[in-house]
Amino acid sequence: MSQDILVTGKPGKPGKPGKAAGGDFGRLGDRRKYIPVLATASLLVAMFTVGGIRYEGFASGQVVLNVFIDNAFLLVVAVGMTFVILTGGIDLSVGSVVALSTMISASLVTGQGWPPLLVIPLVLLIGAVLGFVMGCMIHYFEIQPFIVTLAGMFLARGLCYTIGTDSIPITDETYTALAQARIDLPGDMFVSPSVVIALAVVAVAAYVLHYTRLGRNVYATGGSEQSALLMGLPVARTKIAVYTVSGFCSALGGVLLSLYMLSGYGLHAVGMELDAIAAVVIGGTLLTGGSGYLLGTVLGVLVLGLIQTVISFEGTLSSWWTKIFIGLLLFVFILLQRLISARRT
Amino acid sequence: MAAPAPILQMSGICKEFPGVKALTGVDFRLLPGEVHALMGENGAGKSTLIKVLTGVHEIDAGQITLGRTPVAFGSPLQAQQAGISTVYQEVNLCPNLSVAENVFIGREPRRLGRIRWKEMRHRAAGLLARLDIHLDVSAPLSSYSLAIQQMVAIARAVDISARVLILDEPTSSLDAGEVAQLFRVMRRLKDEGIAILFVSHFLDQVYEIADRMTVLRNGRLVGEYLTSELSQVELVGKMIGRELADLEELDDKPKELAEVERSRPFVEARGLGRPGSVEPFTLTIHEGEVVGLAGLLGSGRTEVARLLFGADHAATGELSVGGAPATLRTPRVAMTHGIAFCSENRRAEGLIPDLTVRENIVLALQATRGWSRPIPRRRQDELVARYIEALKISPANPEHLVKNLSGGNQQKVLLARWLILEPRLLILDEPTRGIDVGAKAEIQRLVASLADGGMAVLFISAELEEVLRLSHKVGVLRDRRLVAELPNDDDLTTGVLMETIASGGRA
Numbered sequence: 021m022s023q024d025i026l027v028t029g030k031p032g033k034p035g036k037p038g039k040a041a042g043g044d045f046g047r048l049g050d051r052r053k054y055i056p057v058l059a060t061a062s063l064l065v066a067m068f069t070v071g072g073i074r075y076e077g078f079a080s081g082q083v084v085l086n087v088f089i090d091n092a093f094l095l096v097v098a099v100g101m102t103f104v105i106l107t108g109g110i111d112l113s114v115g116s117v118v119a120l121s122t123m124i125s126a127s128l129v130t131g132q133g134w135p136p137l138l139v140i141p142l143v144l145l146i147g148a149v150l151g152f153v154m155g156c157m158i159h160y161f162e163i164q165p166f167i168v169t170l171a172g173m174f175l176a177r178g179l180c181y182t183i184g185t186d187s188i189p190i191t192d193e194t195y196t197a198l199a200q201a202r203i204d205l206p207g208d209m210f211v212s213p214s215v216v217i218a219l220a221v222v223a224v225a226a227y228v229l230h231y232t233r234l235g236r237n238v239y240a241t242g243g244s245e246q247s248a249l250l251m252g253l254p255v256a257r258t259k260i261a262v263y264t265v266s267g268f269c270s271a272l273g274g275v276l277l278s279l280y281m282l283s284g285y286g287l288h289a290v291g292m293e294l295d296a297i298a299a300v301v302i303g304g305t306l307l308t309g310g311s312g313y314l315l316g317t318v319l320g321v322l323v324l325g326l327i328q329t330v331i332s333f334e335g336t337l338s339s340w341w342t343k344i345f346i347g348l349l350l351f352v353f354i355l356l357q358r359l360i361s362a363r364r365t
Numbered sequence: 366m367a368a369p370a371p372i373l374q375m376s377g378i379c380k381e382f383p384g385v386k387a388l389t390g391v392d393f394r395l396l397p398g399e400v401h402a403l404m405g406e407n408g409a410g411k412s413t414l415i416k417v418l419t420g421v422h423e424i425d426a427g428q429i430t431l432g433r434t435p436v437a438f439g440s441p442l443q444a445q446q447a448g449i450s451t452v453y454q455e456v457n458l459c460p461n462l463s464v465a466e467n468v469f470i471g472r473e474p475r476r477l478g479r480i481r482w483k484e485m486r487h488r489a490a491g492l493l494a495r496l497d498i499h500l501d502v503s504a505p506l507s508s509y510s511l512a513i514q515q516m517v518a519i520a521r522a523v524d525i526s527a528r529v530l531i532l533d534e535p536t537s538s539l540d541a542g543e544v545a546q547l548f549r550v551m552r553r554l555k556d557e558g559i560a561i562l563f564v565s566h567f568l569d570q571v572y573e574i575a576d577r578m579t580v581l582r583n584g585r586l587v588g589e590y591l592t593s594e595l596s597q598v599e600l601v602g603k604m605i606g607r608e609l610a611d612l613e614e615l616d617d618k619p620k621e622l623a624e625v626e627r628s629r630p631f632v633e634a635r636g637l638g639r640p641g642s643v644e645p646f647t648l649t650i651h652e653g654e655v656v657g658l659a660g661l662l663g664s665g666r667t668e669v670a671r672l673l674f675g676a677d678h679a680a681t682g683e684l685s686v687g688g689a690p691a692t693l694r695t696p697r698v699a700m701t702h703g704i705a706f707c708s709e710n711r712r713a714e715g716l717i718p719d720l721t722v723r724e725n726i727v728l729a730l731q732a733t734r735g736w737s738r739p740i741p742r743r744r745q746d747e748l749v750a751r752y753i754e755a756l757k758i759s760p761a762n763p764e765h766l767v768k769n770l771s772g773g774n775q776q777k778v779l780l781a782r783w784l785i786l787e788p789r790l791l792i793l794d795e796p797t798r799g800i801d802v803g804a805k806a807e808i809q810r811l812v813a814s815l816a817d818g819g820m821a822v823l824f825i826s827a828e829l830e831e832v833l834r835l836s837h838k839v840g841v842l843r844d845r846r847l848v849a850e851l852p853n854d855d856d857l858t859t860g861v862l863m864e865t866i867a868s869g870g871r872a
């Protein structure tokens with residue numbers, strides 16, 4: 021019997037014996053990991069095309085930019101969520117942390133007259149610390165992320181009401197100036213500073229995920245935590261880091277939301293954690309961890325935003341249809357994930 | 366030849382688990398540039414010795430010296446940093462990452478904190494080429510066979526620290542070609558001066574690769590021998606503590622094929638197939654007949670079994686069970702037809718580590734009765750005691766937690782779970798993997814006697830001798846096709862089987 025059956029074990033060479041089941045799909049396997057992202061991208065293009073044909077004034081660059089403007093805070097929150105889900109975890113506290121951040125910002129700026137330049141870093145620090153503490157609980161006490169962040173969700177939401185039960189308007193000059201600022205783009209289009217901040221966050225996060233050890237450890241932990249441990253990777257540090265990142269992103273999302281709303285309120289961002297999770301999943305990241313791209317998350321947020329735009333263009337549909345469409349999409353994409361991972365094994 | 370100074374020396378090692386003395390005063394040494402086999406029955410303490418060496422467990426007494434310095438590792442990571450790397454039977458890498466990343470993760474080449482992917486791929490390819498493995502390192506690890514994954518694990522281990530490499534049952538899920546390749550890699554590493562500690566239950570493999578061996582029995586050292594100076598029979602005698610004679614061979618060859626084929630066919634598959642899994646095949650298994658399946662890993666052996674058990678759906682063909690046409694939509698349906706499937710994958714499918722031996726054994730039986738009719742405890746104890754005895758599960762304590770059993774004994778518990786069902790067709794996929802010689806013979810004897818009692822058996826094994834010893838006829842698979850069905854007569858030898866596997870039955 022020839023001994024070098026396996027020596028050139030290139031994946032996907034058909035007809036060679038001595039390969040484990042699934043080896044034959046190897047080549048496809050390389051490309052298959054992009055399928056979810058591609059599916060989201062095509063969905064987005066399809067929605068935009070259909071919208072452009074159906075509604076007048078839909079097919080313009082500004083419509084897309086408005087989606088960014090209206091969802092910049094969601095995008096930032098979803099970036100943090102992507103980190104968490106890539107490790108195989110979940111963070112339910114993000115919506116509440118967003119609300120708490122708007123509340124702290126508003127009460128300090130409006131109520132105490134603190135300068136925004138002091139308030140914003142403080143808010144970001146609080147968000148990161150909250151995430152850090154949850155990460156520690158999850159790792160060191162081996163508690164389900166679901167439970168820990170659920171507790172975090174109640175806690176942060178409750179803290180909002182200890183600050184105040186009513187909406188606090190923000191009238192500070194820096195805030196209003198920032199909120200009304202437009203960054204003009206060629207072709208009569210514009211974006212808000214929030215969009216620039218959100219895209220910067222995306223860029224930094226994508227770099228971290230792809231080009232740094234922390235990022236690769238995130239993927240490794242999500243792929244197999246047990247193996248990551250045995251390979252000597254700092255699993256504890258990685259897990260705590262992703263919740264800290266998520267906390268930080270939530271706080272930043274809160275800052276952006278307070279710019280968007282010019283107020284702080286305990287009922288802001290109710291259910292945003294679910295929007296963020298939906299965006300990440302529609303963007304093709306596996307809920308079991310270890311597979312997904314930040315680009316997908318960006319596309320996922322755009323899909324969610326575009327659904328809202330379509331419904332507002334339609335005019336006659338109530339906004340609850342947004343939820344129905346998101347629900348349906350989630351089903352479809354989770355099925356798609358199932359199919360892909362079923363093929364893989 | 367003057368023996369060089371040992372690179373690793375363990376002396377007087379003792380380790381006790383609650384209720385079990387796993388190691389008592391064991392001495393062990395490892396010379397640079399040798400392959401050293403650690404031999405012993407299931408539960409002899411091989412894995413435990415490795416675990417205390419690599420810092421998974423603490424030792425109760427004794428001393429470990431690496432080079433000239435005494436060491437005590439707190440974790441496998443520390444051991445690795447000191448130059449001792451372990452590759453386990455279950456590959457501990459991340460299947461979602463690329464091959465290159467799996468080799469380098471945690472140690473990626475970087476500039477200013479930025480990972481240099483190109484250099485990483487280049488270095489990974491070079492490292493694997495040194496071991497004579499040429500593959501696309503940017504493909505995800507999951508797209509390669511288990512054997513390749515294992516070699517990637519070895520490449521990683523060797524690249525991190527190249528003094529002592531420990532391989533605990535690395536070959537148990539590899540086929541002959543893959544084992545040959547692994548051995549080539551091992552020889553290459555040995556020539557580079559790396560000391561390799563190797564555990565395997567395949568005596569032929571041990572004799573092929575090992576220079577020296579240490580035998581353990583019941584947690585005690587029996588002795589250290591040069592492979593060239595100890596015959597296989599003597600070795601087995603040392604491992605089990607008595608002469609092999611009484612379990613040497615099954616007394617006689619199985620009954621004539623013609624005779625079993627006179628009995629009623631139990632399962633008849635005609636043109637049964639499923640695209641991408643196995644091409645249409647026709648196979649009849651009679652009552653009391655043992656049908657062996659031979660073929661390389663990935664040739665479709667397991668896939669055939671899965672079709673017959675309803676774990677996969679057949680796309681073509683028809684199946685009759687017990688004379689009547691049957692559609693096996695789910696394993697549950699197959700079980701009601703009296704078909705049981707003991708899978709090769711004990712970790713993923715089956716054993717619940719935190720339950721006791723008894724609970725694990727009665728699980729399937731209870732499931733077939735439904736949970737509303739619990740099996741009386743007396744009956745459970747009886748049944749379990751019988752199978753613990755028959756399979757020599759050790760320790761013979763039904764209330765022991767399964768996670769605390771040695772690997773081979775876990776395998777036996779899984780086997781017991783299916784045997785207890787007294788199925789009419791028993792599908793055994795690699796039932797003796799990881800099981801020591803003595804127990805292997807027991808299991809073979811058990812299968813033979815079950816078949817004598819009228820049970821049909823489909824027996825899948827990578828060990829051709831074993832297939833030949835038990836089967837009335839042997840189906841040979843190649844490239845997901847059943848290429849030959851050979852009656853097990855005097856002309857059928859392992860050589861013939863190998864040839865059929867290699868030529869695809871055309872020769």
Ligand SMILES: Nc1ncnc2c1ncn2[C@@H]1O[C@H](COP(=O)(O)OP(=O)(O)OP(=O)(O)O)[C@@H](O)[C@H]1O
Pocket residue numbers: 382383385386387405406407408409410411412413414759760768769770771772773774799801
């Ligand atoms: N964590 C543990 N707790 C309690 N007992 C244990 C534990 N680990 C191993 N043992 C016991 O120690 C003994 C030696 O087990 P070990 O795993 O070292 O055997 P082995 O030689 O590797 O066997 P095999 O060939 O089956 O893998 C066995 O009796 C086993 O039940």
Ligand SMILES: [Mg+2]
Pocket residue numbers: 411412771772773
């Ligand atoms: Mg073992």
